[in-house]
Amino acid sequence: MQFERDVSLEGLNTLGVMSRAENFCRVESDADWLAAIDYANSRGLGITLLGGGSNVVLGEQLRGLVVHPVGDEIDLFEQRGDDVLVDVLAGTEWDTLVRICNQRGWFGLENLVSIPGSCGAAPVQNIGAYGVEIAEFIESVRVLDLSTREFSVIKSQDCGFAYRCSYFKGPWRARYAIVGIRLRLSTTPAVNTSYAALGQALDNAGLCEPTPEDVLNTVAAIRAAKLPDVRRVPNSGSFFKNPIVSGEHAQHLKAQYPYLPVYPLSDGRAKLAAAYLIEATGLKGYQHAGCGISEDHALVLVNPGQATGAGCLALAEHVMSTVQSAFGVTLEIEPVVMGA
Template identity: 40%
Template sequence: MKLEHQKNIQMLNTLRIPSVANAYVNCRSLLEIRQAIAWACDHDKKVYVLGGGSNVIPLQHIQGLVLQPKLKGIEVFVHNNDEVLVKAGAGENWHSIVCYCVERGYHGVENLALIPGDMGAAPIQNIGAYGAELKDVFWQLEALNIQTQQLEVFDFADCDFGYRDSVFKNAKRDQYIITSVTLKLSTKAKPNLSYPALASHLRERGIDNVDAKDILNAVIHIRRSKLPDPRLVPNAGSFFKNPVVSVQQYQTLLASFPDIPAYEVSLTQKKLAAAWLIEQTGWKGKPLDKVLVHKDHALVLTNPSCEIADKVLGLADAIARDVRAKFDISLELEPRLIGEL
């Protein structure tokens, strides 16, 4: 285990926020993770897990131990005649896993192409895009209990998946380090074209017999046309969750804002488009303290000048205040904070 002190992690987060961790370790094995946890316990340090850095806001000074679990490896198991189980280490890149599966004719993850980050973070966030979510293909995961240092298995029911949510963001928050994730995929094509923009893109190109590669390529094209590349423009992707409201609240909003877009979640709930709400408050393309809302996508906050977390959070707070004042809706951050405010 190679422990580093006063580690600059600016290049380890896609917002390029300047941040220094009191201690940092890149763990490439379960043994190294256990050694790192033991060190943190001996030195009374809180453990902060950092994956690919694409969905985090690191504070300027992090007093605890920042641990990156970079466990690698992919295994494939036959589940039954039409299904396979694909197990990957937490440190595998998510998009690379998607491409790996599609190339081998394993179906189910193609709608989730080009989502930045590592495999271990995918179930925490229950990542989702273009009509699909991680939970749709999830089988199980293994995670190390930080307190007991025992490896535990979490099945679907254990994870309590929700919209951009899981048990690891709630009841089990900061208690586990995910070491591997297993997906259940189909060997038969089951194209998911429920997302209108995706179906429209394929239709416009005259693609009728859609397969996983078609969807993969379409999703990559759409994402690249709408979202800035974090390697070129520092950002963390979608900065706010799309708020879910009651049907009653939606009807009240509809009376005042007839054009408000909404998507059915259940018989009693509607999901609103956070980007639309932000646009209505005039923030699209606008800066604050050198942090700005992207000109093409109001849900993306960019940090071209590499400002500190306080300034990024300042813009987020100003946007949330204006949305609350106009619509009486509270926006929730999607990226998580690393460090103590």
């Protein structure tokens, strides 16, 4: 295991902004994680965890020690009846995990295919897509307490999972590193096609009784058609969360904008489509401070070439204030801002 100084992170964030780590290391085993803590402690350095860099906005320099989990390990821990418990190392690529589980007949994750990033980061914002969230499949999360150097296991129900959020994105952000996750999957080939666009695409393809593989392939195809490819157009996926407003506010907006997608929630509030709000303000394709809003998808900020983290945040501020003025709705940034 190596500790390096002044390392470029340009290839380690999907927005492709220029950024450098003051100190950097890759970790795979428990011993690596502990060595990283010891290195940081002995030099008085703070630790920043960086997975695939697909949900971050990086400033020009990340001070302290940037720890990057690597390696891939997917193990069957236990099978009981139709239930399988699968242990996965933090550095494993999420999309690889989804596809391997499907090939092995461990079902449930199909709707979450093609989400970039690492398995260690997946619980952090409770990744979700096409009607499914990872929280439904997390049995437990294995963590390392960065201050006490102790490994422990946290049950799913104690992780504070919510829409694009968990305690790992909030109060536990500086406390725990996720070193592995345990998933509860099923050998029963049940599928979730409740998400309207997915159901429609399956119908259009004549797949009346879709298999998990059909769902995986259909979701992958929809995503490929809809979202800009990070290898061609650097971006960090959805830059804003879908805002949640009171039921009255949603009704008021719906009366003014009949095409506004409104998703009622069980507590009486409603989730709005941030993409619609941004597009309605005419900002799709808009560029500012070296950063742009995708021509294809209003939720996605793209780096046309030389964008900086600060530039992306300046554009995001502009979008947020424009939407606030137009609709009285407060947008919230989805990626984690580091060193900017």
